[in-house]
Amino acid sequence: MFCVYLHIPFCQKICDYCDFRVMPVQPRIYKEFVSFLCKQIVCLERKNPGLLATAQTLYLGGGTPSVLPAEYLREIFGCLASVGVNVHKLTEISMEFNPESTNEASVEAALELGVNRISLGLQTFDAELLKLVGRSHSVEAGIRALNLLTSRRGLQVNADLMFDLPTQKVQGFLDDVDRLSDFPLNHVSFYGLNVSPRSRLGHRVSRGELAIDEDIYEPMYLGGVEILERKGLKRYEVSNFAREGFESVHNQNYWNCGEYAGFGPGAHSFVGGVRYYAPEIYPRWRDYVSAGCPSEMLEVDVLNRESKIMELLWLSLRQSRGLSFADLEAMGVRDAEKLAGHCIDKWLGKNFVVKSDGSIRLSGRGWIFMDDIVTDLSNVYSNLE
Numbered sequence: 001m002f003c004v005y006l007h008i009p010f011c012q013k014i015c016d017y018c019d020f021r022v023m024p025v026q027p028r029i030y031k032e033f034v035s036f037l038c039k040q041i042v043c044l045e046r047k048n049p050g051l052l053a054t055a056q057t058l059y060l061g062g063g064t065p066s067v068l069p070a071e072y073l074r075e076i077f078g079c080l081a082s083v084g085v086n087v088h089k090l091t092e093i094s095m096e097f098n099p100e101s102t103n104e105a106s107v108e109a110a111l112e113l114g115v116n117r118i119s120l121g122l123q124t125f126d127a128e129l130l131k132l133v134g135r136s137h138s139v140e141a142g143i144r145a146l147n148l149l150t151s152r153r154g155l156q157v158n159a160d161l162m163f164d165l166p167t168q169k170v171q172g173f174l175d176d177v178d179r180l181s182d183f184p185l186n187h188v189s190f191y192g193l194n195v196s197p198r199s200r201l202g203h204r205v206s207r208g209e210l211a212i213d214e215d216i217y218e219p220m221y222l223g224g225v226e227i228l229e230r231k232g233l234k235r236y237e238v239s240n241f242a243r244e245g246f247e248s249v250h251n252q253n254y255w256n257c258g259e260y261a262g263f264g265p266g267a268h269s270f271v272g273g274v275r276y277y278a279p280e281i282y283p284r285w286r287d288y289v290s291a292g293c294p295s296e297m298l299e300v301d302v303l304n305r306e307s308k309i310m311e312l313l314w315l316s317l318r319q320s321r322g323l324s325f326a327d328l329e330a331m332g333v334r335d336a337e338k339l340a341g342h343c344i345d346k347w348l349g350k351n352f353v354v355k356s357d358g359s360i361r362l363s364g365r366g367w368i369f370m371d372d373i374v375t376d377l378s379n380v381y382s383n384l385e
């Protein structure tokens with residue numbers, strides 16, 4: 001499957017934990033940004049004629065795409081149409097929203113363009129925590145946004161929560177999950193806070209002003225999973241839960257090693273078996289597009305057989321369907337199951353994985369030890385002849 005990702009790098013305010021390629025809203029450069037984004041799209045089409053017309057999903061992420069005024073979104077969709085993307089035939093068109101820019105007008109504009117899935121960055125219902133991590137919305141704005149989005153018939157809505165935040169209590173997070181899953185949602189995601197040392201929050205943690213309690217990660221994660229599964233939202237990926245049939249098609253393409261083209265500063269692409277990254281810093285990205293998107297200005301990952309195997313391990317085991325040994329054998333690994341027998345037995349013995357139908361899947365506390373399990377298997381399959 002082939003998918004398209006658009007990176008809209010503007011945010012109302014940069015959150016204290018943010019480590020993404022974003023910048024504060026700058027209405028005076030929207031026009032310029034959109035014109036460069038469109039140029040980048042046209043560049044790819046010139047180099048790979050017909051490729052974009054094969055896209056099955058479109059995802060507008062960021063940043064906060066919902067801060068971009070409707071006229072600019074229309075211009076972007078017009079450009080996509082001009083290179084053969086038929087938005088009416090796409091399986092899924094997703095767009096990320098934040099509560100402060102979710103209103104009748106922004107939702108209407110997205111729906112008119114064909115957006116059929118909105119992902120809301122809610123993070124928590126706790127006012128103190130929102131303030132502590134530097135979010136720009138209030139609890140009330142989050143609830144208003146949820147009510148507005150879930151009132152739209154036919155619109156699929158996801159909402160994101162975060163956990164393991166400084167000072168957060170286990171019960172506080174479980175209450176968030178419980179409260180969120182009482183809204184008529186078909187999809188919920190939750191992510192443990194990953195403190196980047198280069199974020200404002202990371203600086204506060206390294207100065208000792210705030211602490212991350214690693215011991216609360218497990219009861220929060222497992223407790224959250226239990227609540228969602230009880231309410232019919234099944235885990236299909238380590239952080240993603242959906243009612244059957246409402247899983248994100250776009251994100252599953254990433255996890256299934258599918259190809260995609262990304263546009264915007266720092267956007268990743270995987271086209272023709274090559275993974276590459278556009279320049280991350282806005283002026284450098286603008287120079288790259290002005291120069292006609294030369295491949296010399298890209299950062300390129302060369303995927304040899306070993307790195308493809310490692311990628312398969314990481315991407316398969318994070319999904320509930322797990323790792324199929326047939327997929328490893330298709331990559332030339334002979335006797336894949338036998339080769340990892342000792343390692344699999346170790347994790348089976350702890351009930352951290354289950355084995356069935358030629359595959360292994362994480363189970364129970366195994367989800368908490370995902371990194372260890374994947375690393376163990378990576379050691380088995382690295383350096384094979």
Ligand code: SF4
Pocket residue numbers: 010011013014015017018019020022062063064098121
């Ligand atoms: S809304 Fe998301 S992308 Fe924007 S600053 Fe906050 S964490 Fe970063």
